[in-house]
Amino acid sequence: MDEGLEARVSNFMERIKPSTPLKLLVEIVIRTPRQWRNLILGCPIGIMSDSETLSLLAKGHSFVRWGDGETALVRGKSIFYQEYDKELKGKLEFVVKDPPKNTIIGVPWVIYSSWRDPKWNKRIFKIMFSTRVYWSKNLKGQIENVNFSRTEFWWDLAPQLKSLMNKLVSSNSKLVLIGDEKFLALCPDGTKHLSIPNLDAFSHYETLAKNVQEILDSSSGRVTLLVAAGPTTKALVKDFANHCQVIDVGHGFNFALGGRGAWAWQRDIK
Numbered sequence: 544m545d546e547g548l549e550a551r552v553s554n555f556m557e558r559i560k561p562s563t564p565l566k567l568l569v570e571i572v573i574r575t576p577r578q579w580r581n582l583i584l585g586c587p588i589g590i591m592s593d594s595e596t597l598s599l600l601a602k603g604h605s606f607v608r609w610g611d612g613e614t615a616l617v618r619g620k621s622i623f624y625q626e627y628d629k630e631l632k633g634k635l636e637f638v639v640k641d642p643p644k645n646t647i648i649g650v651p652w653v654i655y656s657s658w659r660d661p662k663w664n665k666r667i668f669k670i671m672f673s674t675r676v677y678w679s680k681n682l683k684g685q686i687e688n689v690n691f692s693r694t695e696f697w698w699d700l701a702p703q704l705k706s707l708m709n710k711l712v713s714s715n716s717k718l719v720l721i722g723d724e725k726f727l728a729l730c731p732d733g734t735k736h737l738s739i740p741n742l743d744a745f746s747h748y749e750t751l752a753k754n755v756q757e758i759l760d761s762s763s764g765r766v767t768l769l770v771a772a773g774p775t776t777k778a779l780v781k782d783f784a785n786h787c788q789v790i791d792v793g794h795g796f797n798f799a800l801g802g803r804g805a806w807a808w809q810r811d812i813k
Contacts, residue, residue, distance in 0.1 A: 574679075574680055578679055578680050579679075581678070581679035581680075581682055582675065582676065582679040582680075583658075584657070585654065585655040585656055585657060586654050586655045586678055586679060586682045587655075587682075588650070588654075588655050588682070588691045589691065590650075590655070590691050590692060590693060591647070591690055591691065591692050593692075593693075593696065593699075593700065596647060596690075596692040596696060597707070597711065599645075599647060599690060600647070600711050600790065601710070601711050603645065603765060603788050604645045604646065604647050604690070604788070605643065605645060605646045605647065605780060605784040605788050605789040605790065605791075606646070606647045606649060606692070606696075606789070606790045606791050607638060607642070607646060607647070607648055607649065607776070607777055607780040607784075607789070607791045608648075608649035608650075608694040608696070608697075608776075608791045608793055609638075609639070609648065609649065609650050609651065609674075609678075609694055609777075610651060610674070610694055611651075611670050611671055611673070611674055612624075612625065612773065612774055613635050613774055613777060614673050614674040614677050615673075616628075616631060616632055616635055616774055617632050617635050617636055617639075617677065618673065618677070619632070622774075624741065624742050624743070624773055625742075625743055625744065625745060625773055625774050625775070626743050626746075628745050628746075630745075631745045631748075631774060631775070631778060634777060634778040634781040634782070635774060635777050635778075635781075636681075637781045638777050638780055638781050639678075639681050640681060640683070642689055642780075642784075643780065643781070643784035643785045644784075644785060645784075646689065646690075646780065646784050647689075647690045647691070647692050648689055648690070648691050648692070649691075649692045649693055649694040649695075649696050649791070650678070650691055650692075650693070650694055651671060651674060651693075651694045651695075652693070653667065653671040653672070653674055653675050654674060654675050654678040654679070654682075696795075697791075697792050697793060697794070697795025697798075698794060698795055698798055700795065701795050701798035701799040702799065704729055704792070704795055704796070704798075704799040705728075705729045705799065708729060708730055708731055708769070709731050712731060712767050715764045715765065716764060716765040716766065716767045716788075717735070717758065717762045717764060717765070717766045717767070718730060718731060718733065718734040718735065718766075718767050718769060719734065719735045719736075719737060719755070719758060719766065719767070719768050719769065720734050720735070720736045720737070720769050720770075721737045721739055721751070721755075721768055721769070721770045721771070721772055721776075721779070722739060722769075722770060722771030722772055722792075722796060723741070723771065723796070724736055724738065725800065726769075726771060726796040726800075728800070729796060729799055729800070730769060734769070735758070737751065737754055737755070739751060739772045739775065744772045744773055744774075744775040745774065745775045745778065748775060748778055751772075751775070751779075752778075752779075752782060752783075755768065755779065755783060759783070759786055759787055765787065765788060766787040766788070767787065767788040767789075767790065768783070768787060768788065768789045768790065769790050769792055770789060770790065770791055770792060770793075771792050771793050771794070771795075771796045771797075773793070776789075776791045776793065777791070
């Protein structure tokens with residue numbers, strides 16, 4: 544490993560602080576009977592089929608995904624590719640507690656599954672248990688009628704992603720890709736590109752939000768944002784999903800180009 548790469552990897556790994564089991568224990572103990580029910584039995588939500596999700600996307604609904612990285616940030620931790628930011632934490636919490644209208648939330652199976660689910664193992668438990676704790680506490684009446692899909696939705700459909708983009712997005716929509724420029728190869732012709740750093744994208748959020756607003760102000764029809772910007776994508780959903788369609792594609796773009804497991808952060812440190 545060359546010195547430059549070694550320094551970058553070391554810098555990123557320093558962000559990952561030791562686990563905080565006592566803090567998590569407090570979050571578990573201090574809860575209501577409803578929250579205990581959600582934790583033990585799983586959150587009582589219905590997951591739409593992929594075909595139902597695609598149908599709503601074609602009608603203009605937004606889509607936002609939640610994973611272990613978002614959970615870490617709302618718990619005050621930095622993750623490999625995004626440093627903790629108090630403002631970002633607030634936007635993430637807003638998406639969970641008061642999501643914009645016509646928004647589909649893609650959630651991981653760990654928040655609604657039974658403990659008897661064979662997918663549980665020691666590794667998954669260590670990574671995702673805090674996500675189950677967070678959602679079991681924050682799933683309240685005001686979002687129980689929200690449409691839920693799977694956070695892995697775009698990952699599984701990655702081989703079809705290019706054709707789906709052409710089918711889902713209205714021909715009179717203005718398309719904007721927010722993410723790596725190479726993802727334009729998967730987007731319909733004429734898609735506008737707004738760049739965003741692969742690491743600590745939220746540090747550039749003020750400029751990004753200004754650029755998005757300028758596009759909205761100058762457009763008369765539907766605007767669709769196709770986004771791969773990590774947790775910053777959720778900030779865009781919070782601020783703009785009531786005014787345009789925001790589709791959180793995320794790693795789906797990477798998987799479509801590089802195959803399943805082509806995670807963004809593996810590329811970013813090379």
